[in-house]
Amino acid sequence: MMVKFLPKLNLRRFETPRLLFRGVDRRPLYLGIGSMFLSSLFDGLTIALLIPFLKLVLGEIDTFTLPDLGWTASLNQWLQAQGKDTTVGLCTIVLVCSLCLKAYFFFTAKEQTTGYEEAATHALRRRLFTNYLYAPTRFYDTTKLGTITNNLQMEVVYVGNTLGYASVCMISVLTLLAYIATLLVVSWKLTLVIVVLISVIAYAMSLYLRSLRKYGDRVIELGRVLSVRILETLSGIRVVKAFGTEKFEQERFSAFSNEYRTARMELRAKQHVVEPLTELATLGSGMLILAGAYVFLIQQGLLNTAELMLFMLVLIRSVPVTRRINNARGYILENLSAFAKVAEGLRLAEQFPPATGHLPFEGLARAIRFRQVGFSYNGRSEVLRDFDLEVPQGQTVALVGSSGAGKSTVASLLPRFYEVTSGSIEIDGLDIRELDPISLRHHIGIVSQDTYIFNATVFENIAYGLPEATPEQVREAALLANAHEFIQHLPEGYQTFVGDRGVQLSGGQRQRLSIARTLLRNPEILILDEATSALDSQSEALVQEAIERLRFNRTVIVIAHRLSTVRNADKIVVMEKGRIVEAGEHAQLLAQRGAYWSFHNLQTVAR
Ligand SMILES: Nc1ncnc2c1ncn2[C@@H]1O[C@H](COP(=O)(O)OP(=O)(O)OP(=O)(O)O)[C@@H](O)[C@H]1O
Ligand SMILES: [Mg+2]
Structure with a gap:
């Protein structure tokens, strides 16, 4: 025993x-x-x-x-x-x-x-x-x-x-x-x-x-x-x-x-x-x-x-x-x-202490300002240095630059996915660290290249997190996003189940679905990160058109490799290794014959 x-x-x-x-x-x-x-x-x-x-x-x-x-x-x-x-x-x-x-x-x-x-x-x-x-x-x-x-x-x-x-x-x-x-x-x-x-x-x-x-x-x-x-x-x-x-x-x-x-x-x-x-x-x-x-x-x-x-x-x-x-x-x-x-x-x-700040975000009135922003993911190598940028309300600012320059990083700092290491980001003069991150994110729409499609119907995917959205609203968002057309041709329209990770949809369709999702929430600040890079020129044109509509009456930060996407922006910012090397309008930057100009030449030659 x-x-x-x-x-x-x-x-x-x-x-x-x-x-x-x-x-x-x-x-x-x-x-x-x-x-x-x-x-x-x-x-x-x-x-x-x-x-x-x-x-x-x-x-x-x-x-x-x-x-x-x-x-x-x-x-x-x-x-x-x-x-x-x-x-x-x-x-x-x-x-x-x-x-x-x-x-x-x-x-x-x-x-x-x-x-x-x-x-x-x-x-x-x-x-x-x-x-x-x-x-x-x-x-x-x-x-x-x-x-x-x-x-x-x-x-x-x-x-x-x-x-x-x-x-x-x-x-x-x-x-x-x-x-x-x-x-x-x-x-x-x-x-x-x-x-x-x-x-x-x-x-x-x-x-x-x-x-x-x-x-x-x-x-x-x-x-x-x-x-x-x-x-x-x-x-x-x-x-x-x-x-x-x-x-x-x-x-x-x-x-x-x-x-x-x-x-x-x-x-x-x-x-x-x-x-x-x-x-x-x-x-x-x-x-x-x-x-x-x-x-x-x-x-x-x-x-x-x-x-x-x-x-x-x-x-x-x-x-x-x-x-x-x-x-x-x-x-x-x-x-x-x-x-x-x-x-x-x-x-x-x-x-990981919860993000600070509890002021509800009421909306953007004047401008978003990056002040001397420095950022590092690991505490060792700096990804952004002395990053200074103003995005006035209602305008579109484009970020361009070589891969790894830090464009997506800028985009993820604004919704506070990460906190700046030094400097600050201000909205109408208020440090965003004072704002409640959830309330801040409610006003920011993000369309990135890596769109996630949930294992649910098209309708649920667009109305994600908005149970009170009406079919009319969803349809309108889809129309604006140039997605209504292809959704109609799906076997069960808006009630079509898009399978595991939405594999049945093409890249461009997924992209437009995610744009519709963002549109439905009607965010006043919009971040478009490489939203068109994976698309063929026809889908790109459709997405591009949708984006142009999205820009209307919104503050937009658009990131793109293709300069055709950004030429209409109010301001184009060229980044290199975490710094801004040039900024201005399309024509102005071309006239400067600097980094933007050489990018532009490369792409026109490539096409
Ligand atoms: N989650 C992360 N953790 C650690 N380092 C990261 C992370 N994301 C990006 N980086 C690093 O930060 C730097 C900038 O990356 P970022 O994604 O901002 O570049 P990008 O300009 O968007 O490039 P691309 O045009 O290729 O998308 C890169 O050197 C990258 O290795
Ligand atoms: Mg990126």
Whole structure:
């Protein structure tokens, strides 16, 4: 028999359970623990009643007496007066009732703790998802999507399950305590021997289980690696196909999977030893106890056969209980790392403090101003330096320049996807860091080249986040975006489901869909980042036309490689390595014969 108590819990490894289980109704948990306790109590009672019952049946006694507790005196008197048959019948009834109650409370305990477990998992998943939603762009630059999905899908479940296992542990420990208490009443000496034996075996087993720990850790880690790999490979399936690297991926995956298999084999081989060893130790110690009790207690008349039978019964019943404790303990140890991972997700807000500013953004009246803006993604290399730019209300400013010059970076600083490292961005003289970012973003529309199409209908894609949008509004937005035409030709028009990532649509169609989405929100500030670079000239013309319409009565920052897109802008800004090298109108810049002029020449030659 193996009793293995929980290891000393290192609270830092648990990452404060309070953080994890905050805001979950604890009543079911308390109810569950209470029921567990009652269940153990009735279990103990059942076993305690077995001795007199056995003695009665074996004919060692004729009447039944309860321990003298004062109030039991009159009850004992009454019992004495009953015949043996009545007593046996009574004993049977009480035993059966006690067994039923034990089962009932066991069930309730399970039901309640499972309810708590699921509620806690659900709450965790929700909180974690919210945290990920609000995490800044910066976080996503450095975190694998696979890790996040894994945390949301698996790790929270592990944490929840651990709660379940903890309650199993608790039930089992209580049950064992009830057994030991019963044994103590019969013979403290024998109980002492058993407890010492159990402890020695438990200690030996815990040493062994601890050595298993590193195998368990490795299995879990490799499992995570594997799921991240799967997600990454499949999200890049287009690249895989395009480069014909299926075989390469297949072999790479196979290697990972094989490593995982080996690690699991190692772990399981070690685990297989536990069961037979437990059995051996249990039976061995059982035999020892039997022989010892016979020589030292029964022969001396200190113990009778009924009591010895009870001991054996308790020993046998203890085996599954201790095995449950062992398993639960192993599971909890195995999954402590899940606690750390989930807690890390919940602490994102500490790591990435929420953006400052709480003034609602009321609208742009005069101008957006970049003042001496410096920016770095990693704190080392500067991407923008001394960037000074004014975008007056209602005007269109175009950013052009070679790849990597920092154009998209400028565009992502305005909606505060990132915060400037030095200098400031002001709207009507107010630093945007004073503004509530969500309210600011409500007024900014962004159309980038990398348009995301949701797995939903065309209508839902355009009216994304605007449940009250009417079909007329959506249609009007689509018309303005030059998207209505092609939507009409889709099998179910606006109700056509555009599949996973909208692959059924062409690049230009997706682009126009995303322009319609932006238009519907009617933002007063518009950022168009390379909105036409992926399109053929016909789609480009359509998108271009849509953009021209969008510009009307709006403040626009347009980024483009193709200078044809930007020639109508009020101001064209040429960037190089994070700085502005030229600014002015199209004709003016051409006349200067500088960077813009040479760009322009390159493109006209290319065409
Ligand atoms: N999320 C990011 N994390 C770290 N560095 C980044 C990130 N995004 C861009 N950079 C770096 O910042 C620099 C400017 O990038 P940016 O995307 O602003 O250029 P761009 O002018 O828009 O180029 P392109 O015309 O190719 O779109 C590049 O050197 C790039 O490597
Ligand atoms: Mg860019």
